[in-house]
Amino acid sequence: MNKPFSHLLPEVAKSHAEIRTAPSLERRRLRAYIAMLVIDLGLIMLGFALAGFAYTGRWWEARAMMQAQLLLPMYYTIAFYNAAYSTRALEQWRFGVRQALVALVIGAVLLNFVAFYLKTNANFSRVTFTLGLALSGVMIIAARKALALFLKRFWGGKVRNELIIDDGGPSFWLPGAQTISTREAGLSSERHDPFMRDRLGKVMRNQDKVVVSCPYEKREDWAFLLKSTGIHGELVSEPAHRLGALGVMLYDEQDRTTLVVSTGPLGMRARIMKRCFDLAVAGGALLVLAPLLAVIALLIKLEDGGKVLFVQRRLGRGNTFFNMLKFRTMREAALDHDGKASTAREDDRVTRIGRWLRSTSLDELPQLVNVLRGEMSIVGPRPHALGSRANNKLFWEVDGRYWKRHALKPGLTGLAQVRGHRGSTEEEKDLTDRLQADLEYLNHWSLPRDVGIVLQTLRVLTHKNAY
Structure with a gap:
């Protein structure tokens, strides 16, 4: 210890x-949600195809399939809204059936309402539309029951x-x-x-x-x-x-x-969107910046022959530890693994190449790997070293709310950083300002806000407090 x-x-x-x-059962549930989405798509299309065949004798009859294609967007919109694709729908198949059928009926009513006012419902076949709805509903009921049996057989019925x-x-x-x-x-x-x-x-x-x-x-x-x-x-x-x-x-x-x-600050859909954003940005950045990363690694190695990366234990989501990666910017003999001493301006522990990396924030780029690992996010509260202090107090001694900032994954950048709260924490206010921004971010997360913070970060890569 x-x-x-x-x-x-x-x-x-x-x-x-x-x-x-x-x-983790989250990926398992996600696969089940996707399966329900795809199965419902196939069954609604199949139901209307069978209805068209039964009424006209032609397979994949044009008017019947047009009705199915117009119905699907309305069905999915309502199904997502009324929790037809949810954990409860997986646990209670009757609930899932009821919500799916409600979405199907309301979608059909809305489609006919819109078609009536656009004067296009004359192109609809009442027989194929009604029969298609009925067949789709019956098959959805059977599919939900089959999924419930599958979950019980192979997953023990456990989805959370x-x-x-x-x-x-x-x-x-x-x-x-x-x-x-x-x-x-x-x-x-x-x-x-x-x-x-x-x-x-x-x-x-x-x-x-x-x-x-x-x-x-x-x-x-x-x-x-x-x-x-x-x-x-x-x-x-x-x-x-x-x-x-x-x-x-x-x-x-x-x-x-x-x-x-x-x-928790985010629901499942929000977590999925945030994770997809993280993977897209981190993966793309690593591909684009690979030559720069190689050059930086070479410069660090040539300066003193030491290790390229500095690995430090930090506090992550749920207040658990993880190993955060950075380019090494200090002399190996002077490395501070606990983060007890904040880096000062003109700190003699910092190497020449390290000073340049810190002033441009390029030393943080290896954390893109932490993002791909799922330990960090592109945007979130910045992770702190265990020994970090403000006014000679550990951060959680300054403000007990400090632990709440770890309800989300730590970020490569964050709201506090784009507001200029960077550098050493000599006074308690240096921490409380950052903490306030972090808690604000947790309470008002949105994907557009993440995009905005990333764009703002590009403007503050160099900062008077980056040393």
Whole structure:
């Protein structure tokens, strides 16, 4: 354990390897969503093709297929809106069927309404349209049932990870959920400690829901911790104002009530869009900048013969650790792996090539690899070293909300950076300004805003505080 933190967590002698991370079911659900989308497309087209054949005797009859093609955009718009493609639709096939049929009927009504006002419904065949709807609906019902059987047979019917953390509170259970005891696992919610946060983050990683059962006096600590993990979190508890509850869940079979205290800043569709944006930008940038990266690596090597990359442990999403990559800009003998001393202007630890890299922010380019690995994002709160301080205080000692900034993946750039909050943190205000921008970003994320921050970053690559 690193020296600066040896006093914070003396009893954690267990290896981090002991903490078992739940397998991610998000990709599995995404594949199931895509399968439903493609199957519905095929079945609606097939339904209208069969209807046209039954009525006219011609396969793929033009008017019937035109009706299907006009119906599909309206169907998908309503189906996405009413959760026909959702986790609940995967777990409860009858719900998925009901929502899909509602989307089909409303889409048909809207299509006829639009066609009536455009005076084009004369081109519609009432028989093929009605028969096509009926056949499509029947086949969608059969397909949803078949998908449910497939999920039960090959996935055990499990499409989400649920975890119960028992910290000495009332008994609680969920079908298929994993239960972990804080006493047996050596976990605690009480102290502001990055190593304990890392252990808890690893336990909660890839969980879709975490329910904590704890005594009354620990509820506020657990509520704060769950809000900083970026996942859906609940507390087995009676209502309490200080927890900042977002909703109440009632589990009738146990006569238990939980408070929803966190939901995560982004839903699944938003996470998919953000990840696609990350992959597109990071992958494209690495291809375009490959010659520049090679030249920089060569210059670093020629200057003193040392390592090209500097690897430093930083705090990432869910307050877990990851190894962040940078081009080495300091003499190897002077490297600061804990980040205890902020780089000062005219710092004699910085090499000649390192000074140029820092002034142009080119030393950050290897983090594109962190983005491809899924450890970072193109835009997000910048990751900090564990020993980073402001006014000689660790960051989380300055403001307890610091942990909440890790509800999203850290970013290569961020809102704080484009607002000019860069460089060393000599005063507490240097941190609180950045923290305020990070929390604002989490609360108001959008893909256009990410694009805007990237474009603004190009204008502030060189900055008076970049040294």
